[in-house]
Amino acid sequence: MRIIKELFLFLFLGFCFSCEEQGLFVNCNDCLAVEPLGTDLEIKIDINFMGMPTLIKVYEGNLEDSVLYCSINGSGESETIPVLLNKNYTVTANYNIPPHNYIAVDSATPRVRYVKEKCSDPCYFVYDKVVHLRIKYTR
Numbered sequence: 001m002r003i004i005k006e007l008f009l010f011l012f013l014g015f016c017f018s019c020e021e022q023g024l025f026v027n028c029n030d031c032l033a034v035e036p037l038g039t040d041l042e043i044k045i046d047i048n049f050m051g052m053p054t055l056i057k058v059y060e061g062n063l064e065d066s067v068l069y070c071s072i073n074g075s076g077e078s079e080t081i082p083v084l085l086n087k088n089y090t091v092t093a094n095y096n097i098p099p100h101n102y103i104a105v106d107s108a109t110p111r112v113r114y115v116k117e118k119c120s121d122p123c124y125f126v127y128d129k130v131v132h133l134r135i136k137y138t139r
Contacts, residue, residue, distance in 0.1 A: 026115050031123030041110055042080040044130045047093050049077050055094040056133075058083075063090045063105060085110055085126075093133035104133040 047054050053073040058081055060067040069089065070081060083089055090107040110129040116122045 026113075026118045026125045028119035028123070031115065031119050031121075031125050033121070033123055035114075035124045036085065036112060036126060041083055041085055041126060041129070043083045043089060043091075043108055043110060045074070045079045045081065045091055045093075045133060046130065047074050047076075047078065047104075047133050048095065048135055049075070050095070050097070052096070057092045057094075059090045059092075061088055061090070062107075063092070083110060085112060089131075091131045091133060095135060102135055104135055106131045106133055 043058075045056060045058075047056065053075050055071070056074045056079060057071045058069040059065065060069045069083075072079060072081070074093065086109065088107060088109045090105065093104045095102040095104070108128050108131050110126055113125050113127060114122070115125050
């Protein structure tokens with residue numbers, strides 16, 4: 001019985017604190033009264049700003065598919081790109097810190113969830129719309 005309780009606790013904590021944003025926890029400030037259309041959505045890209053432009057490439061699907069959606073020079077802490085709903089996007093950021101070149105990669109698939117009870121009014125919540133491309137360590 002003790003093993004079953006520990007297993008259940010482990011699975012429950014793993015589910016609650018997983019890195020995946022599954023739309024379970026809703027921020028009511030980000031809710032929308034009207035269901036967003038595919039063209040009204042933006043993906044947020046968090047990058048390191050090191051005083052120089054960062055080359056950001058957004059790919060449709062997986063990186064190995066090599067379908068380039070757009071390419072921009074990021075010049076701040078974050079950038080936004082208009083995207084379609086329920087479509088996977090892989091984003092890369094190229095940091096040139098002499099004498100090395102670093103590439104950060106992350107992906108997101110923006111999705112919508114209808115929320116009735118968690119906020120004061122029923123609303124639409126868009127999740128998995130942030131891509132984290134910050135580098136934590138350089139040699």
